[in-house]
Amino acid sequence: MISRRRLLTVGSSAVAGGIIGAPFVARAQSAEFSYKYANNLPLTHPMNVRAREMAEAIKKETNGRVDIAIFPNNQLGSDTDMLSQVRSGGIEFFTLSGLILSTLVPAASINGIGFAFPDYDTVWKAMDGDLGAHVRGHIAKANLVAMEKIWDNGFRQTTTSTKQINTVEDFKGIKIRVPVSPLWTSMFKALESAPASINFSEVYTALQTKVVDAQENPLAIISTAKLFEVQKYCSLTNHMWDGFWFLANRRAWEAIPADLQKIVAKNINDAGMKERADVFALNAGLQKELADKGMVFNQPSADSFRNKLRTGGFYAEWKGKYGDEAWAILEKAVGKLA
Ligand code: X2X
Numbered sequence: 230m231i232s233r234r235r236l237l238t239v240g241s242s243a244v245a246g247g248i249i250g251a252p253f254v255a256r257a258q259s260a261e262f263s264y265k266y267a268n269n270l271p272l273t274h275p276m277n278v279r280a281r282e283m284a285e286a287i288k289k290e291t292n293g294r295v296d297i298a299i300f301p302n303n304q305l306g307s308d309t310d311m312l313s314q315v316r317s318g319g320i321e322f323f324t325l326s327g328l329i330l331s332t333l334v335p336a337a338s339i340n341g342i343g344f345a346f347p348d349y350d351t352v353w354k355a356m357d358g359d360l361g362a363h364v365r366g367h368i369a370k371a372n373l374v375a376m377e378k379i380w381d382n383g384f385r386q387t388t389t390s391t392k393q394i395n396t397v398e399d400f401k402g403i404k405i406r407v408p409v410s411p412l413w414t415s416m417f418k419a420l421e422s423a424p425a426s427i428n429f430s431e432v433y434t435a436l437q438t439k440v441v442d443a444q445e446n447p448l449a450i451i452s453t454a455k456l457f458e459v460q461k462y463c464s465l466t467n468h469m470w471d472g473f474w475f476l477a478n479r480r481a482w483e484a485i486p487a488d489l490q491k492i493v494a495k496n497i498n499d500a501g502m503k504e505r506a507d508v509f510a511l512n513a514g515l516q517k518e519l520a521d522k523g524m525v526f527n528q529p530s531a532d533s534f535r536n537k538l539r540t541g542g543f544y545a546e547w548k549g550k551y552g553d554e555a556w557a558i559l560e561k562a563v564g565k566l567a
Contacts, residue, residue, distance in 0.1 A: 260288075260296035262485055266322035267300040267311050268473075269429045274453040275507035276324065276380060276473065277301045283500035290492045295485065297322065307428035309409060315373065321481040324380060324473040327364060328410040336367035337474070338412040339551055343419075343543065344535045345563045346384075346470040349509065355562035356472060363558050368474065374482045376475040376494060378501040381508040383447025384467045388456060391442050393525070394464035397421075397533040405443040406435055412547070416469075419543040420534065429454075436460060447471070448515040449508050457522050465516075465528045475501060539567055 266284070270276050277299065284297040305311055305320060308329050315323040316333075331338035340360065346352045355361065356379045368375040387394050387405075394400060400420040407413035407424040417424035422443075427435050435441050436459040444456065445468065451457055475497050485493065516526055538544060544567030548556045560566055 259293045261294045262296065262489070264295070264297050264321035264481060265300060265305075266297050266324075267305040267314070267320045268324045269303050269308050269311070270301060270450070271453045272301050274449060275504045275511065279500040279504040279507065282503075283496045287493055287496045290496070291489050295489055295493055303428075303430035307430040309428055315476055315478050318478045318481055321478050323476050325476060326382060326408060326410075326471050327379070327474055328412050328471060329408050330368070330474060330476075331410055331412060334364075334367050334371045334373075336551065336555060337364050338410060339364065339555060339559055341410075341412050341416075341469045341471055342547060342559065342566065343416050343468055343538050344531055345559065345566060347563070351563055352470050352472075353505075355559075358562070359558050360562050363555060364474075368476070372479045374477040374479055376477070376497045376501070378498040379472040379474055380501045381505040382471040382473055383449055383508055383512055384470050385445045385447055386451070387443060387445045387464045387466045387468070388451060388460035388524075389443040389462045389464075390436065390439070390460055391462070393462045393527045393529075394466060395527065395529045397537045399464075400534075403443050404441045405445065406432055406441040407445070415546070416538070416543065419538050419541045421537075432456070433459060447508070447512060448519065449511045451524075452511070452515050452519060457519050457524050461523070461525060463519065463524045463526050465526065466534065467531065468534060 266280065268276060268280075280299050284299060287295050287297060300320075305314065308325060311320060311323050312325060312330070312333065314320045327337040328341040340346070340356065346355070361379060365375045365377075389403065391403070392399060397420060400417070400422045403422050405417055405422045405424050406427045407417055409426045409428060414424050414426060425441050427441070432444055433454065433456065436444060436456065444460070445466070446456065451460070451463065482490070520526055548567065551559075
């Protein structure tokens with residue numbers, strides 16, 4: 230059965246543009262599990278490209294019993310809104326940065342500790358290994374299901390409309406947008422910036438209207454969300470690695486019979502692996518493309534940033550928050566931090 234309300238909701242989003250997949254009438258009539266997957270990224274980002282293939286494969290391999298409709302680009306609201314929807318069951322699937330998820334699951338921000346990861350090999354070893362398992366355990370306690378493979382957002386870079394960031398002195402006092410997460414705010418305060426918590430749905434406008442002068446994101450997002458139109462400088466600070474947990478509402482997930490769950494999970498995790506490769510390739514090639522569009526790049530040394538975090542007590546403070554056991558799992562993966 231499909232309620233009138235659901236038809237209206239799905240129908241009106243389709244009209245708003247961007248619903249991916251088969252027309253909703255066919256889906257509603259044929260699929261036993263008509264689920265929504267929502268996210269905050271543009272259609273052109275590898276996350277949505279791979280998710281579309283994933284949804285098609287799931288539909289095919291489940292003989293139409295599981296049909297996932299994708300709502301990209303904050304169509305269903307900001308990350309904060311979507312997090313409450315996936316908790317209540319208003320949406321069944323949602324990809325969210327672990328750092329933002331930490332507003333609900335404090336342990337989930339640990340991979341975002343400043344300058345923790347030197348490279349992608351270390352990231353995937355940790356996130357597909359003990360550190361990821363530790364975080365997923367905490368997510369499960371919050372009644373959400375996290376798929377095994379975290380999707381890549383990337384190493385984050387700093388853009389501004391005003392100046393290059395060369396040393397920690399340049400972070401002083403800049404009005405920088407950060408996602409809604411205590412770790413982000415804490416880190417940019419430790420760098421003596423003036424961080425403002427703003428959901429991604431508002432970032433382009435906030436930069437355009439100069440509510441803030443700066444933001445930080447991986448190149449794949451600076452490109453696909455067209456932030457280069459409203460930012461001039463890009464400093465390759467690589468200050469943290471960020472990824473998206475593919476989350477499911479627990480009740481909705483458990484409603485799916487085990488044999489179908491297996492097909493769904495496999496396709497989601499496979500799509501995540503492909504998305505990782507896509508983002509890696511994109512980030513590697515984008516500097517030139519963004520420079521051609523007018524962005525001015527520089528590559529600062531991380532030393533002054535890291536020293537400031539260390540001497541200001543940032544690592545000690547967060548070690549205390551996560552606890553010794555979690556910190557030991559992190560340091561086992563990345564080496565001694567403080
Ligand atoms: O909000 C952001 O900056 C983004 C898109 O990178 C995240 O989802 C954390």
